[in-house]
Amino acid sequence: MSALKKAAAAKAxxxxxxxxxxxxxxxxxxxxxxxxxxxxxxxxxxxxxISSEDAMTQVxxxxxxxxxxxxxxxxMDGYDFVQWLRRSKIEPNNFTSVIIICxxxxxxxxxxxxxxxxxxxxxxxxxPKIVMDRIVWVAKEGRAFIECxxxxxxxxxxxxxxxxxxxxGRRADDLSxxxxxxxxxxxxxxxxxxxxxxxRVAK
Amino acid sequence: xxxxxxxxxxxxxxxxxxxxxGKTVAEAVAAAEVKIDLIKDDxxxxxxxxxxxxxxxxASMKAGTPSRDQIEALYSLSNDVFGIAGVFALNxxxxxxxxxxxxxxxxxxxxxxxWPAVEVHLNGLRVLRALGExxxxxxxxxxxxxxxxxxxxxxxxxA
Numbered sequence: 001m002s003a004l005k006k007a008a009a010a011k012a013x014x015x016x017x018x019x020x021x022x023x024x025x026x027x028x029x030x031x032x033x034x035x036x037x038x039x040x041x042x043x044x045x046x047x048x049x050i051s052s053e054d055a056m057t058q059v060x061x062x063x064x065x066x067x068x069x070x071x072x073x074x075x076m077d078g079y080d081f082v083q084w085l086r087r088s089k090i091e092p093n094n095f096t097s098v099i100i101i102c103x104x105x106x107x108x109x110x111x112x113x114x115x116x117x118x119x120x121x122x123x124x125x126x127x128p129k130i131v132m133d134r135i136v137w138v139a140k141e142g143r144a145f146i147e148c149x150x151x152x153x154x155x156x157x158x159x160x161x162x163x164x165x166x167x168x169g170r171r172a173d174d175l176s177x178x179x180x181x182x183x184x185x186x187x188x189x190x191x192x193x194x195x196x197x198x199x200r201v202a203k
Numbered sequence: 204x205x206x207x208x209x210x211x212x213x214x215x216x217x218x219x220x221x222x223x224x225g226k227t228v229a230e231a232v233a234a235a236e237v238k239i240d241l242i243k244d245d246x247x248x249x250x251x252x253x254x255x256x257x258x259x260x261x262a263s264m265k266a267g268t269p270s271r272d273q274i275e276a277l278y279s280l281s282n283d284v285f286g287i288a289g290v291f292a293l294n295x296x297x298x299x300x301x302x303x304x305x306x307x308x309x310x311x312x313x314x315x316x317x318w319p320a321v322e323v324h325l326n327g328l329r330v331l332r333a334l335g336e337x338x339x340x341x342x343x344x345x346x347x348x349x350x351x352x353x354x355x356x357x358x359x360x361x362a
């Protein structure tokens with residue numbers, strides 16, 4: 001990040017006072033930590049749930065701007081809850097930004113974490129800086145939602161590195177792996193100069 | 204191959220945070236740190252309670268192979284300790300708890316059991332917690348690298 005961008009980022013203000021936030025966390029102390037952090041950020045009275053079942057009831061009656069959900073929940077875990085939410089058709093909550101928080105992730109759940117449809121997976125321990133950085137990141141992102149048989153959630157290919165190796169890709173805007181012949185003549189140097197439009201910088 | 208639909212959806216959080224007022228990242232973080240300090244003592248007590256529960260839960264595990272539910276319960280307590288400890292600068296306790304989670308996860312995956320490896324982790328956790336925030340990274344390093352080595356060796360042996 002350039003010095004100019006860093007300075008602008010440091011001055012930017014984020015208003016979370018009116019944000020409707022749902023927290024799903026079964027551990028009393030982890031819930032308290034998260035609430036205190038959000039309270040410090042300005043969030044007023046986040047809705048607290050200790051299970052997926054409670055959270056399912058809440059998303060049916062309140063429109064949330066952000067959902068923060070622990071992965072390790074009894075019965076239906078956090079990944080399954082997010083997957084349910086994305087397919088629920090409960091608008092606008094089915095498109096609400098979701099941050100999953102997780103401690104140690106069991107080997108058997110790594111793929112679930114990747115495929116659940118959350119906007120971000122945040123590893124514990126949570127510190128105010130880490131949580132704020134991720135909230136800002138999620139608030140700034142403009143990822144499209146991808147819907148297919150096996151996945152519904154924010155586009156996971158946000159680095160624009162193209163389709164996976166040795167596949168043609170399934171999207172209309174996936175470029176072909178074959179680079180064909182040029183269809184137009186090369187640009188002249190004058191054309192390129194005109195694009196750059198160099199200007200003298202005042203000292 | 205399944206069809207893929209691309210949907211453009213409004214980012215509600217983005218709209219909310221842009222409203223006038225609010226805090227800079229630095230202001231928000233500073234305010235949150237003050238708030239977190241208010242619950243520090245309660246959380247440290249919760250870590251101690253979880254460690255006591257882990258000791259109690261593991262008492263019956265010395266003799267024979269525990270059930271998956273028993274291992275899950277110990278894993279869950281260790282994960283709780285990991286989640287809270289790092290917030291309050293007990294990084295070494297957090298890392299030891301994470302190593303125990305790693306070990307228990309692998310034991311559940313392979314369906315094997317190794318009490319000495321679990322016991323050394325529980326002892327390590329108690330020692331690091333007793334040292335509290337005063338323990339430096341350099342002091343904790345030999346303990347933590349020992350625990351990780353034990354977890355790795357058990358994992359490789361049981362794979």
